[in-house]
Amino acid sequence: MQVMDELEEGAGLKWVRTTVELDDHIIVPNLDPVAMSIEPDRTLEDYLASLSTLPMDHSRPLWEFHVLDFPTSDATAALAFRAHHSLGDGASLLSLLIAAADPSKVLPTTAPRRVSTMKALTPRSPSSTGAGVMVVFTVWIVSLLLLVWHTVVDIVCFAATAISMLRDPPTLFKGPGGAEFRPKRFVNRMLSLDDIKYVKSVMCCTVNDVLLGVTSAALSRYYFRKTGESGKKNIKVRSTFIVNLRKMTGLHTLASMMKSGKENDVKWGNQLGYMVLPFHIEKHDAPLKYVEKAMRIAHRKKSSMESVFTNWSALMITKIFGIKVLRHFDLIFILLFKCSFN
Helix, strand or coil: CEEECCCCCCCCEEECCCCCCHHHHEECCCCCHHHHHHCHHHHHHHHHHHHCCCCCCCCCCCEEEEEECCCCCCCCEEEEEEEEHHHCCHHHHHHHHHHHHCCCCCCCCCCCCCCCCCCCCCCCCHHHHHHHHHHHHHHHHHHHHHHHHHHHHHHHHHHHHHCCCCCCCCCCCCCCCCHHHCCCCCCCCCCCHHHHHHHHHHHCCCHHHHHHHHHHHHHHHHHHHHHCCCCCCCEEEEEEEEEECCCCCCCCCHHHHCCCCCCCCCCCCCCEEEEEEEEEECCCCCCHHHHHHHHHHHHHHHCCCHHHHHHHHHHHHHHHHCHHHHHCCCCEEEEEEEECCC
């Protein structure tokens, strides 16, 4: 847990070992049995929404498990994991949870990069080799210039958004002033990973591209259904997208995650950045049009160092002004695990 030496002036927070009392961290709430039987899904959502308004007890380790032992439309029971963001980001905490759930299994990791071996099938002339080098060099220069330009544009837009100079148009997605301090509601839908992978293969894109397209389609259909406006209107709203900055992506072994050496590619804790991602609210007759547009947006954002800059900015703010400044922006995220029992 984190503590501060009150006798030392200007001392910062530091991690110390402590005794964990499981009864303080495993919580079985006493909910209305009538509500659980009549509206189990809404009861689950209401309870998760209530957690977003309750501060965590800083006198003990900042994590909790909430056991919701009643059936919903998707599962026999649910387990809500509530943790303070100072413990780590999604990638590190998910790796920890999977390792804790079944230590005998090896965590899924990304496949190692293949090292291609160059084989000279036919001798090349010096002129053709020189031309190839020039083409590769030209492409590299153009890519570098685009990366710099896109990064500058994205940083300016991010800064303008942070100081409220750049705002989204008023829509039903934009809450009134002070909405960030109101209770949050967590609504979930189950999707077939096989279906997502099928679309990914057909469109030659990534799983994230498909999910961004699905989100854009859902927001668009919801907007036009609620407002009754024509589908010719094109509205752009923006969202904060969290990016894992580790050199190796995916879920890694807990041992690798907890290595703190600078030479290690995968580190425990928070290794993430933010980027402002636009969503276009518009109607398409073909659902795959949403995925196509999401692919173009994702490709454009990948050609930028915006997420690296936001991560660096957060580190600089912490070093200059201290962790207390960032505490105003503390995020407590809840990972909902659907559990099915035989």
